[in-house]
Ligand SMILES: Nc1ncnc2c1ncn2[C@@H]1O[C@H](COP(=O)(O)OP(=O)(O)O)[C@@H](O)[C@H]1O
């Protein structure tokens with residue numbers, strides 16, 4: 001049984017098509033992250049699942065029941081908003097219990113449920129406070145509590161961590177992961193933060209311009225990105241994208257005299273393609289001695305930055321850029337020519353015209 | 359430069375304005391207080407000092423007491439109706455529908471009209487011979503014969519309240535609409551997901567956002583309604599049989615119709631005091647509700 005199914009969801013605002021045919025099916029207990037840059041339609045999609053917006057076309061099914069036209073309250077979903085959306089005049093306890101109150105759950109039962117939820121989220125001592133007396137992280141917990149207490153089929157999160165500072169965001173990320181493992185709930189989670197997506201998701205749907213560009217596990221998204229867009233969206237620093245021309249198995253990096261022979265499997269994939277983009281993650285580069293015979297490329301080092309755990313080296317190959325993440329003590333000097341060895345198993349090749357993986 | 363000099367200079371700079379203010383506000387006020395202790399007539403005698411006689415006479419007179427009741431009735435009923443209609447109108451105009459912005463603009467119209475125009479308009483509507491109200495009510499069969507709405511003591515006050523309501527509900531609606539638009543979208547959405555019915559949403563989620571602004575509207579409107587003059591003066595002059603005589607009308611009659619400047623002044627000061635008490639009480643209420651939320 002699928003917990004959630006979206007069938008060819010389309011949304012138009014006037015002439016602008018915000019969602020252009022979204023299909024996906026989610027098993028119970030999955031943690032799906034909708035990942036995409038701002039404005040790509042993530043919130044719109046989430047609101048359509050919640051019933052807060054109506055799809056122009058297509059069907060939403062929750063627990064094998066079509067919910068098109070069904071009021072949000074009858075969809076068996078709970079939602080956590082980016083702004084938390086706590087009721088400012090109500091105590092934390094009433095905020096959490098409001099959904100139950102509206103569903104006519106008896107007061108005693110309600111108090112019990114609120115207690116239990118507060119305990120899970122470690123906010124028992126805050127129950128009597130008003131939202132204005134809470135810190136951002138505490139408000140976030142209350143907002144999550146409001147969703148948890150109802151035990152719905154699906155939890156919807158719209159960028160729930162984006163209003164928190166970096167440290168708190170990391171803490172809450174771990175907390176969410178813990179909750180998901182503990183409760184086994186089905187979650188649809190919207191974010192533009194690729195690290196959140198990578199760490200939380202059981203599957204990621206990378207969205208672009210109202211379409212799903214790739215729907216796969218984090219591992220798959222990271223190691224086998226389906227398109228150039230997905231490849232450059234996930235990973236930090238982002239994947240190097242070198243435009244190259246392939247001739248007789250040799251990739252000539254455009255705008256430079258450098259190039260290298262493609263490994264056999266990649267050469268096979270490239271087939272007859274001539275204009276390609278070669279993707280190399282910064283972390284699959286390492287230092288190599290000049291003139292080394294193994295797979296590698298020559299570049300001119302421009303900037304060397306120590307971020308703490310790694311040394312980020314930015315170099316140029318002709319008119320193109322190459323970024324490498326190296327161990328912090330690597331011997332690199334800005335302004336010097338340097339050869340980088342490439343991990344042959346971590347080469348990605350995309351069609352330059354379509355952006356698709358070859 | 360010493361701060362002393364700065365203070366002195368500030369006072370010097372404000373001096374011209376202070377003089378003007380004293381001349382146009384302070385002096386008439388002081389003179390009214392002086393008048394209220396005399397038996398001065400509007401024309402002729404300057405009047406001699408009579409102590410608190412005017413105050414005693416006014417407060418103990420049947421006229422004053424009856425007028426106070428009429429004024430309170432007018433203020434409470436018209437303001438209550440304005441609040442309810444205003445909030446309902448705001449809720450309606452906050453919905454998404456075709457022609458909403460036109461309707462929003464139109465709604466302001468009654469409030470933007472000068473009171474005299476509004477009063478004249480309603481006099482026409484209530485006219486016993488060719489008024490629209492009589493025509494409408496007889497045509498739909500609710501009324502057998504034409505009535506003189508403003509001419510009968512039983513209906514005149516109600517007719518005035520309706521006219522006042524029509525003019526002033528837009529102000530309440532405007533304030534409420536602004537408050538409604540300040541309700542965050544996500545909060546409304548959250549209450550929908552939480553399963554709140556339309557009434558529960560209004561009562562528990564929207565109302566807290568409306569309370570403060572509505573309190574301000576309530577204060578403004580009550581004080582204004584308590585002082586009402588022009589609307590009534592144009593429509594009924596306080597009649598028939600003094601059934602629509604409010605405090606301001608009584609002040610006017612005392613001072614100008616009966617030309618008793620002294621007792622008129624004392625009455626005016628009593629009304630001022632009443633309104634001040636109202637204003638202070640309300641201000642305390644607002645502070646309290648602001649502190650609570
Ligand atoms: N009510 C609306 N009316 C018109 N356009 C809208 C509306 N809501 C969203 N959009 C448009 O749809 C696009 C996607 O918005 P949204 O789903 O909020 O993006 P995201 O959450 O991915 O940042 C945006 O370009 C936005 O301008």
Ligand SMILES: [Mg+2]
Nearest residue numbers: 042043044159
């Ligand atoms: Mg969004």
